[in-house]
Amino acid sequence: MNPSPEMAQHFAELKKRPVIFEVNNLGKEFPSDTGPRRVLEDISFKVYQREFLSIIGPSGCGKSTLIRMLACLEECTEGLMLLNKYPVYEPGSDRGMVFQKYTLFPWLTVKQNVMFGLLQGGMAKFDAEREARQWLDIVGLEDYCDLFPAQLSGGMQQRVAIARALANKPQVLLMDEPFGALDAQTRAKMQAYLLKIKEKIDITIIFITHDLDEVVYLSDRVLVLKANPGEVQEIIEVPVPKPRVPEQFLTPDFLATKKHLEELIHPPVLDVKDEFDVMKMVAIA
Amino acid sequence: MKKREKWLVFGKPLSQRRERALTIWSFLLPLLLWGAISYCPFIWHPEMEISDAGDSFYFSKGDRIEKAVFKQENAALLEQGDSRMAGQAVNPVYLPAPHEVAVAFVKAFKTPPRRDGDPWFHQSILHSVRIVFWGFLLSSLFGVPLGILCGFFPFFSKLFEPFTEFFRYFPAPVFGALAVAVLGINDAPKVAIIFIGTFFQQVLVMANTTRLIDFSLVEAAQTMGCRPAAILFRVVIPASLPKLYQDMRILLGWAWTYLIVAEVVGTSSGISWFINQQAKYRIFDNVYAAILVLGFIGLGTDMLLAAIGKTLFAWERGEHSSLLRLFSRKAKAEVRA
Numbered sequence: 105m106n107p108s109p110e111m112a113q114h115f116a117e118l119k120k121r122p123v124i125f126e127v128n129n130l131g132k133e134f135p136s137d138t139g140p141r142r143v144l145e146d147i148s149f150k151v152y153q154r155e156f157l158s159i160i161g162p163s164g165c166g167k168s169t170l171i172r173m174l175a176c177l178e179e180c181t182e183g184l185m186l187l188n189k190y191p192v193y194e195p196g197s198d199r200g201m202v203f204q205k206y207t208l209f210p211w212l213t214v215k216q217n218v219m220f221g222l223l224q225g226g227m228a229k230f231d232a233e234r235e236a237r238q239w240l241d242i243v244g245l246e247d248y249c250d251l252f253p254a255q256l257s258g259g260m261q262q263r264v265a266i267a268r269a270l271a272n273k274p275q276v277l278l279m280d281e282p283f284g285a286l287d288a289q290t291r292a293k294m295q296a297y298l299l300k301i302k303e304k305i306d307i308t309i310i311f312i313t314h315d316l317d318e319v320v321y322l323s324d325r326v327l328v329l330k331a332n333p334g335e336v337q338e339i340i341e342v343p344v345p346k347p348r349v350p351e352q353f354l355t356p357d358f359l360a361t362k363k364h365l366e367e368l369i370h371p372p373v374l375d376v377k378d379e380f381d382v383m384k385m386v387a388i389a
Numbered sequence: 390m391k392k393r394e395k396w397l398v399f400g401k402p403l404s405q406r407r408e409r410a411l412t413i414w415s416f417l418l419p420l421l422l423w424g425a426i427s428y429c430p431f432i433w434h435p436e437m438e439i440s441d442a443g444d445s446f447y448f449s450k451g452d453r454i455e456k457a458v459f460k461q462e463n464a465a466l467l468e469q470g471d472s473r474m475a476g477q478a479v480n481p482v483y484l485p486a487p488h489e490v491a492v493a494f495v496k497a498f499k500t501p502p503r504r505d506g507d508p509w510f511h512q513s514i515l516h517s518v519r520i521v522f523w524g525f526l527l528s529s530l531f532g533v534p535l536g537i538l539c540g541f542f543p544f545f546s547k548l549f550e551p552f553t554e555f556f557r558y559f560p561a562p563v564f565g566a567l568a569v570a571v572l573g574i575n576d577a578p579k580v581a582i583i584f585i586g587t588f589f590q591q592v593l594v595m596a597n598t599t600r601l602i603d604f605s606l607v608e609a610a611q612t613m614g615c616r617p618a619a620i621l622f623r624v625v626i627p628a629s630l631p632k633l634y635q636d637m638r639i640l641l642g643w644a645w646t647y648l649i650v651a652e653v654v655g656t657s658s659g660i661s662w663f664i665n666q667q668a669k670y671r672i673f674d675n676v677y678a679a680i681l682v683l684g685f686i687g688l689g690t691d692m693l694l695a696a697i698g699k700t701l702f703a704w705e706r707g708e709h710s711s712l713l714r715l716f717s718r719k720a721k722a723e724v725r726a
Contacts, residue, residue, distance in 0.1 A: 175608075175611075175612055177608050177611060177612070195608075195611035195612055196611075196612070196614050197612065197613050197614030199612060200612055200613070201608075201609070201612035203605055203608070203609065205603075205605050207603075207605045207606055207608070207609035209606060209609075209624065209627070209628070210628075210704060210705070211627045211628070211630075211702075211704045212704075220610075220613060220623070221613035221614060224613055224614050224615055224619060224623070225614060250709075251707070252704050252707040252708070252709075253707075254704070254705075254706070254707035255707040265609075268613070269612070269613075272613055272614065278612075
């Protein structure tokens, strides 16, 4: 896979931008009955400004744990995270997060939900209200200001959740399978929305998913984890030209990248030559 | 042809009309049963009320005696050639008919106490309400915050809950004598009994309910820069408030059950005093009337609280609260003025 000259230049430029988030030798152990169990080992990577970095891996590789560690919702056993060169140890509004579960506050209206972080940050109510309206405008929900989350569809709730996270002006937006609970159609719409939002504003995104179409469609680079323990297997630059559109889903670039990622996540376990081999193996087992 | 709706459905609610009809029936059925026993002599009526004592030496008009005794006495009178007693079948005095209780219900409010200085019926009721109110308020004042703290911070949970768990197994009435010794014979020990009966349960119930909140809401708040205090006040409390409110309604019911014990501690007072007095005079109509009053107060407060809760937590149904909006409009108008 050789990227086009345009994309090669894109990545060269990307790496010249300032590093927003730097992760050094992150590790995680969970206690278990049979002694500590290693979940993540020696994870290191850098995220550049305005980059869209996706993290994928086989199920159980600890990608959700990793993003929760980046948000400091989960403690790191070892390693260091630098946000704008400063170490972070506590969760904060500098790393906004969008969860797979709907986490809007059900007792607050859509607008009040977006205002939540702003008021927490000490903004005056009037300003917070204006700001919230602007963010809801960006995600296309300005008409739904005074509804409660329960009155919105799943896709709309996630758009509010994105607006709520972005309103706090985070350095990095962490997204933990944000569209995982949505149906395929809504998910496609949300992906397009996310790309549009990202064009409009200066935001760096770390994104977790297991949907490979989503990964190739959205990401600049993809960090592939392997399981047991979770380690960085490879960081891939997605060669599909930008700006991305859904029509690219069937281009050779797109499919080749997808196939490559697929192979990294699910390496062919055994290369069975013929049925006879299988019979032998069954007999041995 | 329209399919006839079934009454015995499951997994979906009945129509509103049917729900209302069943609610009425749920009160009507016991009332009908009571009426049947009271007004149909062939169902029970084990006694005879004497309307004319005849020449009986032992019994006089108005006495209620067992049917067998009535027969025996009449047989004896017949043998001696005396005139026989007349009477009709009745229920025992402790089971008055519905209309008698209804009359007593009204009369009890109008009848002055037998002895000067004793409280009227409505004064007894108010006294009871006051005891429950103070007991429950004091308990809630300490129990609710402590319960929420225990539910949110494991520190408080481990510090307070084990002892609370232990203490709640002491039945509140056993502290009666102690409460009187410490607090005197008037209302203070009664309030204390209600407090003891409610408080320890309250802490545990509040803590458990607080623990039930969806923790991902807390995490979302953390990623928006909330520190523990802000999380407690802006996320945990609002998120668990509707359930805490439901719990409080149930706990208030418990507080009422402790009332009857509390009122016989020290000087007997309130509605239990009234019930005991009336039972001594064998005016059972009044006893039932007083018991009914307790039921009405309980049901009434609970319905009122349910209605308030429904509007306060309208967001659970995705609606705006009419009550809160009323307040916020007023507040906005005040700001403008």
